């Protein structure tokens with residue numbers, strides 16, 4: 001099979017590999033679509049203690065084409081979305097219901113072969129059958145599952161006013177999820193005009209450029225201030241926009257070594273909550289419900305559908321001017 005392999009930092013090769021076989025309790029999936037995500041960029045750059053060589057790709061949907069022994073309830077021919085988190089189920093974190101913090105954490109496309117290949121093998125329990133969606137849509141189940149975990153962490157209250165920094169693919173998913181999970185309106189901030197336009201089309205109350213006066217729209221501050229930018233300065237600025245009792249959600253992936261200044265007194269005196277959210281935690285079914293019910297739109301978020309050969313231009317996007325301000329790039333290894 002054809003697979004894209006990160007052989008060393010900043011080196012991606014298309015290789016001919018032996019197709020994996022479904023072992024006990026596993027299924028093999030013929031990959032329909034795999035989304036490119038910021039994590040893939042970090043792995044490509046050699047961060048996250050990447051164990052190379054690696055076939056990346058963790059936002060995977062495809063059709064089961066082989067069912068290993070010991071698997072019940074799944075059949076060949078079923079379209080499934082894959083939860084990439086492979087947890088041991090036994091350790092302290094798993095027993096506390098924190099699979100994404102498993103002490104023996106493995107993940108498809110992060111520590112194990114992922115979806116930028118024609119075939120991928122996964123534990124059967126990580127495969128969720130999908131109804132009424134294309135593989136391209138189902139590939140959003142993973143990032144949207146991360147959004148679902150973020151909302152379980154955030155617990156928006158009915159009638160909340162939200163301010164969201166960042167209208168990239170994940171920001172636009174978070175925005176839509178906020179709107180069906182308690183937020184009455186979401187004001188979006190993003191520097192790119194096309195992204196602001198898309199945010200409005202997908203239900204944003206207002207879409208502002210950075211520096212435009214957001215607090216004019218909520219004079220007492222926003223109940224929720226969220227970011228999907230990974231920009232430390234944005235996180236640093238968030239408390240300024242929060243109402244008394246407000247919740248701040250850090251959803252973007254900032255550089256590991258970044259530091260910001262916050263006022264502990266301000267957090268204390270205004271009853272603010274600072275909330276982090278990492279990966280997904282059994283929340284992929286929530287994402288599928290949002291997708292299958294049509295409440296979260298993903299088709300407008302797709303900017304590119306490329307064969308495996310196109311992965312390099314998505315990862316080394318700085319060298320490819322055509323990729324500037326791209327939204328979600330989907331790789332279709334069997335197209």
Ligand SMILES: [Zn+2]
Pocket residue numbers: 037038039058059143
């Ligand atoms: Zn991702």
Ligand SMILES: [Zn+2]
Pocket residue numbers: 087088089090091092093094101102103104105
């Ligand atoms: Zn574990």
